[in-house]
Amino acid sequence: MSKSIQNRHLLLSYGLLILVALVFVWPLVFMLAASVTPNEQVLARASGLGALLSRDWTWSNYKSVLGQLEFFSFLRNSIFIVGVIVLSGLVVNSMAGYALSRLRWSGREAVLAVVIALMVIPYEALAVPLFFEMTVVGWINSYQVQIVPFIANAFSIYLFYTFFNSIPRELDEAARMDRASPLQTFFHVAAPLARPAFASVAILSFLMNWGVFLWPLMVTRGPGYQPLPVALGYFSANKPVRWGDIMAFGTLMVIPVLMVFLIFQKGFVKGIARTGIKG
Amino acid sequence: MKLPRGDTVWGWIMASPAVIGLLLFMVLPFVVAIGLSFTTYRFNSPLPLRWEGLGNYIDLLTSSDFLRAVLNNIMFAAVVVPVQTGLALMLALLVNQRLRGMSVFRTLFFMPVIYPMALVAVVWALIFAPAPTGLMNRIVALFSFGHVQAPIDFLRNGYLAMPCIMVMSIWQGVGFQMVILLAALQGVPETLYEAARIDGAGRVARFRHVTMPQLRNSLIFVAMVTTILAFRLFDQIWILTRGGPNNATTTVLYQAFVASRERNQIGLGAAMAVLFFIFVGVVTLVQHFGVRQHREIQ
């Protein structure tokens, strides 16, 4: 290839990449811009960078969102619910993945088959009967109704299972010969070696559960136990629409997600890719 | 085979928290759903519980609301699955070039995937705002040179509401498919391309005869996930349109939500859930079959 053709190709590639990047980034910029624009001005101005660059740039939307005690209550709910799901999920699902990968027990095949079958079923498909079940148990409008059903996760179990399969079996056997019980082998040998799997599952589980909308909408009544997305949903439905406040709310809600994503980006994308290749 | 005794005890001990969780919150609801779907169960209903047989299913299949919901889901899938997969493939090819700064572009393209759908919906609500100064209205005005009567109320227009939902859904989800296809692209052995080159294959021929066959399984997987996703359509509907106008954007899940949460018709909602399972099962089987066939050919 001649130099000039190569350069033209390069220019074309970057041009296209930047154009597409704008499409993907613009709504986020748009949200940020709107969040610092006075409520009544948003519609008129927010379509561009104009809002961000204009002089009457304001923190008042953030002040009004943060000024409500309820925002912190929603934030606390979200953090608590997602935190408990992620942490207890890591323990419960990794142990199950380990038992499936390493121990030979009656029922292993059956449990593995169930896990694989359940992997494709989205929780939304079960929302109605689960809603019924939770109503019967009397858990409606609580923390546990948003936490307990989502700790055990077929997909996480499967991810751990495949990861443990990739660790040499001899290491487990060596630990058993060194007089470690299966549980000790798991904690001292297998789990420390599966750190990448723990990271992938933690990040995936955090992001999935942080955005959950349908379930809390079904099982919460009023702001007491509502997480951020549902609160945002109700907030955006209030009339008159206060666009600036909504966007400030949204910005505050997406910050933790962006932080987690940008910190763990590499492992995260790898984790997703791993799930796809095996299909 | 004789099992090591210690293993069996430990196996059950270590797996049981997860197994119990899956049984109580996935398998049991599944069974309950099938049972409830044959009843008239309602919360707080003064009427006695009645066995309905297939009544709920017949009601659903003759209800114009539900049929419209199914139709909407199918329409959504029919448009979004091929468009999103195609776009994802193009994006994957675009970011698979060995150029400086490529990882930044990959990150940017992928980012919407991690945003909570509720957030994406409210941002796009503002983009679609029915005012002459709304972003989408401006874009339309720009490209139609003022021929279109502004402002359009996109989300309250029976013809435009669904396409708008589709556009934002694709925008939000395409990065996920891109990442999976990118990984598959990078898994294609370089030697295959070199061999094809030596055999005289040009760019297009290499794409058709090397890239595409190697991507087949990943494409099927991606299409399957997107199809199931298409039937989970709910968050953006609730926030943006509540199924309107005139059921133009209602979906199966939205109908199930309204029936069980707002009208307490648990039996009816359960019947919808069962239909949802059947659908997920069929899609999975189709994917399974497609992938296996490919292996046989190889």
Add this chain to the structure above:
Amino acid sequence: MATIEFEKLDKVFDTGAHAVRSVSLSVTDGEMMVLVGPSGCGKSTLLRLAAGLETETSGRILIGGRPVSHLPPEQRNVAMVFQDYALYPHMTVRRNLAFPLKMMKAGRAQIHKRVRQVADLLELGPHLEAKPHQLSGGQRQRVAMGRALVRNPDVFLMDEPLSNLDARLRVKMRREISSLQKRLGTTTIFVTHDQVEAMTMGDRLAVIRNGTLQQVGTPREVYAHPANVFVAGFIGSPGINLIRGRIFREASGVAVLAIGSHRLAIPETLIREKQQYTASENEELLVGLRPEAFTAPDMVPESRRIEVDIQHIEEMGHEWFAYFQIEGISLLSSDGKNSYWNAVNTGEKGDKDLPEREGLMVARLQNAPLIKRHGRVLLGVKTDACHLFDQNGDAFL
């Protein structure tokens, strides 16, 4: 300290593979028992059964007289050294060595002391804070050994622990492990496919093929009196020359071994030995001649010389290997059927260092300068050293 007994042990895997067939074997207290055989013969399975990593299909295992079949590995008080060492990659050498003690709930002070002792014993002192990937192959091997002996187990199980070392290190470690084992006096089962390793390390060997025990005995017994053609072929390097032949008394009254058209005088004892087993004079036998059964012609009487066709000679300085053919004679493999060369190439013989024989017989000669390097020459045969097997390949006593 303990004995190990296998009683009629059988192992059939889920795949249907019958890896161990009715093996009975006792290992005495403090003994080094080497399980040797070609790869895939079931020797590692036998070891893993003893470890508790596999469960036997039938039969019993006793360690120190106590049946252990129902015990998981961690309750058998046996230690194992793995082929790939299986060092915990996320732990330092110190923590690797301390792990078994930690699992026994030993006190901190005791752990520290034992780790120190073992590290000194194995010269690992300077590497205690290193991670396994920072160590050389030999050092990793030592850590694996150290982890096994740090807690004074009843039994050591070693699964080809030297196979990943280069040749020089392997010889050195052989000696070290042997002397360590003698010093500690711990009952040990050592698995290897390398017959040289087996001969040099074992108090006794158990030769295994296709899951069946072929012969158990000291290296000398197994070498001098192989129970069958397989053992004869497997033990010894270069391998035994196995050919067809007959034994009978000629009209002159001299006992002879007939190989093709050749006649070699044999001692009377052989013919008596043979007579106990077969009726017919003319029955064909399998005859094994070790390379050292050949000698320069003037070392034996004339009646024990044979004309051979030398193909090439390998000169080792102190000894010579002569590769030759005998007219009308073909070499057999250890199943007594195919040519030997086939058996080598299909991997039946585990010894990778074996030169390709290409169907040639081999002689180990001490004073070969007397011999031509090529073409027809006479070789002497020490016929009293020949091994006789019946048509099934089993030895005559």
